[in-house]
Amino acid sequence: MTTRLFGFAGGDAGRWQVLSMNTLAGEPLATARAIDVLEGDTCQTQARRWVLRGITSNERYVTREEKENLVAKQQGLGRPQSTCAAMIPLRKSVDWWALTQDERRKIFEDQSRHIAIGMNYLPAIARRLHHCRDLGPDEPFDFITWFEFAEADMAAFDEMLKALRASPEWQYVDREMDIRLRLA
Amino acid sequence: MTTRLFGFAGGDAGRWQVLSMNTLAGEPLATARAIDVLEGDTCQTQARRWVLRGITSNERYVTREEKENLVAKQQGLGRPQSTCAAMIPLRKSVDWWALTQDERRKIFEDQSRHIAIGMNYLPAIARRLHHCRDLGPDEPFDFITWFEFAEADMAAFDEMLKALRASPEWQYVDREMDIRLRLA
Numbered sequence: 001m002t003t004r005l006f007g008f009a010g011g012d013a014g015r016w017q018v019l020s021m022n023t024l025a026g027e028p029l030a031t032a033r034a035i036d037v038l039e040g041d042t043c044q045t046q047a048r049r050w051v052l053r054g055i056t057s058n059e060r061y062v063t064r065e066e067k068e069n070l071v072a073k074q075q076g077l078g079r080p081q082s083t084c085a086a087m088i089p090l091r092k093s094v095d096w097w098a099l100t101q102d103e104r105r106k107i108f109e110d111q112s113r114h115i116a117i118g119m120n121y122l123p124a125i126a127r128r129l130h131h132c133r134d135l136g137p138d139e140p141f142d143f144i145t146w147f148e149f150a151e152a153d154m155a156a157f158d159e160m161l162k163a164l165r166a167s168p169e170w171q172y173v174d175r176e177m178d179i180r181l182r183l184a
Numbered sequence: 185m186t187t188r189l190f191g192f193a194g195g196d197a198g199r200w201q202v203l204s205m206n207t208l209a210g211e212p213l214a215t216a217r218a219i220d221v222l223e224g225d226t227c228q229t230q231a232r233r234w235v236l237r238g239i240t241s242n243e244r245y246v247t248r249e250e251k252e253n254l255v256a257k258q259q260g261l262g263r264p265q266s267t268c269a270a271m272i273p274l275r276k277s278v279d280w281w282a283l284t285q286d287e288r289r290k291i292f293e294d295q296s297r298h299i300a301i302g303m304n305y306l307p308a309i310a311r312r313l314h315h316c317r318d319l320g321p322d323e324p325f326d327f328i329t330w331f332e333f334a335e336a337d338m339a340a341f342d343e344m345l346k347a348l349r350a351s352p353e354w355q356y357v358d359r360e361m362d363i364r365l366r367l368a
Contacts, residue, residue, distance in 0.1 A: 003321050004321045041320075055318050055320070057317070058281045058282075059285065060285060067284050098242075100243060100246055100248045101243065101244060101285070101289070102248060105285070134241050134315055134317075135319060135320070136189060137187050137188045137189045
């Protein structure tokens with residue numbers, strides 16, 4: 001059985017070399033030169049600059065039809081051509097979490113087309129979403145999304161992020177980092 | 185700021201005296217004579233028979249209209265007349281978690297009337313729902329619900345549970361304990 005819990009450890013050396021770290025909203029993370037993605041409990045992780053944790057979970061917004069479309073098109077992490085990655089830790093505001101499910105779904109998809117936008121970039125952009133908010137009361141981010149793609153798809157990835165960040169959903173984002181990586 | 189993280193510690197002595205512990209599905213918990221509800225991180229908790237953890241979170245199913253109706257009628261924990269409590273740790277099956285949001289909502293409310301049933305017992309039955317599933321990959325339950333009510337409302341509470349357990353949603357419950365308590 002594969003674990004649902006992952007650690008993202010920023011330090012001086014590691015599997016993924018940091019190309020850039022941009023702070024789009026809120027407090028920045030300390031600069032790291034490389035990131036390792038660790039599986040399972042990270043309590044024993046040796047000293048790094050920082051370790052963020054996230055857990056994969058059930059989907060919160062997709063309908064059955066959307067899920068089947070996604071599953072038919074998407075590919076997993078770890079493809080040989082995926083030499084580029086991006087790590088986007090993100091927090092949403094108190095206002096977002098006070099919305100009800102129907103209100104969040106309306107903003108997420110009816111208004112912002114979050115699922116539809118992502119679909120346009122499959123299978124080129126592979127992603128894994130990790131939830132942090134319910135790991136404990138003091139997590140610095142609500143989500144960490146890890147993306148992998150080929151170097152040739154970097155422009156497409158930027159285009160996708162631009163569309164998402166222009167959407168109404170992003171008005172609820174109050175902390176966001178954009179960390180770009182390449183296999184070391 | 186109040187914490188979102190709670191610990192439920194079963195042992196020999198504590199604030200809530202255990203009247204009964206029934207296993208409705210799955211593995212039983214070890215017998216405890218009393219339970220304490222602890223706030224925040226429970227890592228430093230002194231030895232007990234067991235400690236279950238849960239975290240309050242955003243609502244997953246209610247619509248705005250349902251939420252407003254609930255908020256208008258519900259009352260909080262800790263009322264002086266609430267000398268009785270029940271703790272219901274519960275796990276849902278892999279099949280439940282593989283459903284999409286729209287499918288889960290249909291079973292939860294359209295078919296099972298979970299929200300509507302609970303509404304019938306407000307304000308007599310107070311409740312706080314704690315999520316466990318995304319605290320980590322190895323939690324023994326997915327949810328812990330803590331209920332408080334007056335002794336006179338015990339029959340109403342039993343009636344509510346009977347209705348919920350007879351609903352299609354409960355076909356997805358694969359572990360459930362029902363622990364009844366009285367202020368010690």
